[in-house]
Amino acid sequence: MINCIITKTVKSSFLFLFSSSALKKTRRSIYKNSFLKSDLSSIENMVEVVNHHLQCKRCKNEYNAVYSIDVTVGYQRNNESDPMTMLEQTLIFIKRDGDEILLGLKLRGFEIGKWNGYGGKMEIGELPAECAKRELFEESGLVVEVADLKYLGILKFYRSEKILDRLVHLYVCSVYKGYPRTTEEMKPKWFSSEALPFKEMWEDCAHWIEFVVKEIKFTGTFYSDNMNNLVNYCVEAIYLN
Numbered sequence: 001m002i003n004c005i006i007t008k009t010v011k012s013s014f015l016f017l018f019s020s021s022a023l024k025k026t027r028r029s030i031y032k033n034s035f036l037k038s039d040l041s042s043i044e045n046m047v048e049v050v051n052h053h054l055q056c057k058r059c060k061n062e063y064n065a066v067y068s069i070d071v072t073v074g075y076q077r078n079n080e081s082d083p084m085t086m087l088e089q090t091l092i093f094i095k096r097d098g099d100e101i102l103l104g105l106k107l108r109g110f111e112i113g114k115w116n117g118y119g120g121k122m123e124i125g126e127l128p129a130e131c132a133k134r135e136l137f138e139e140s141g142l143v144v145e146v147a148d149l150k151y152l153g154i155l156k157f158y159r160s161e162k163i164l165d166r167l168v169h170l171y172v173c174s175v176y177k178g179y180p181r182t183t184e185e186m187k188p189k190w191f192s193s194e195a196l197p198f199k200e201m202w203e204d205c206a207h208w209i210e211f212v213v214k215e216i217k218f219t220g221t222f223y224s225d226n227m228n229n230l231v232n233y234c235v236e237a238i239y240l241n
């Protein structure tokens, strides 16, 4: 097993030390669990341990929590009062002819005017792949089968160094039915992987989109300040053989 780590400090070296030790801890958990599995050719059963501060979306109280997330299954919420509610999201990139990637221009809500893959928040009782399929259909009209989705990895976004803000499950898929259409939420456009509009995408995207283009499994952790500026990140490719 070869592990490639790309770590970049944007502003603060203190934060780098903080995040790299936290990440090493997480990686150990991942490998430990991976090694226990008989099939090392996939990370299908990789378990991501999230052990950090969470903040209740309603009362804003902070507390520690430990979640074990099987990355293909995700963390399945059972009720609205669960603190993970609204934290888990999905993002799916549709590919055409090997080289082209479908992006949608966000027409409303959060990050309006930016190009991104399709996706959104998981609903109660929903699994990530089901969520990716549903959101893609709602936002573009394209139909995919869960079995055709390729799980690429997980993105974790932290605010103020410690509060887990969002956890995004990433998928790619080259098998789909229909033609992308403009919806209330997204306007579709195919881009060559050589000409992606980085300046009009989420800031963090430039640091991991290459993994989507090359379909390499990875995990990414991103730290933003209270003003939503990216201050540090770590992207780790996972090569299993």
Ligand SMILES: Nc1[nH]c(=O)nc2c1ncn2[C@H]1C[C@H](O)[C@@H](COP(=O)(O)OP(=O)(O)OP(=O)(O)O)O1
Binding pocket: 089, 090, 091, 092, 109, 110, 116, 117, 118, 119, 120, 121, 122, 157, 166, 168, 202, 204, 205
């Ligand atoms: N930092 C980030 N970089 C990125 O590239 N995509 C991100 C991201 N943070 C979240 N996303 C993606 C994940 C998901 O596909 C989408 C979330 O969009 P929304 O908040 O609009 O979700 P929903 O479509 O569920 O919203 P509603 O329909 O308004 O409830 O943005």
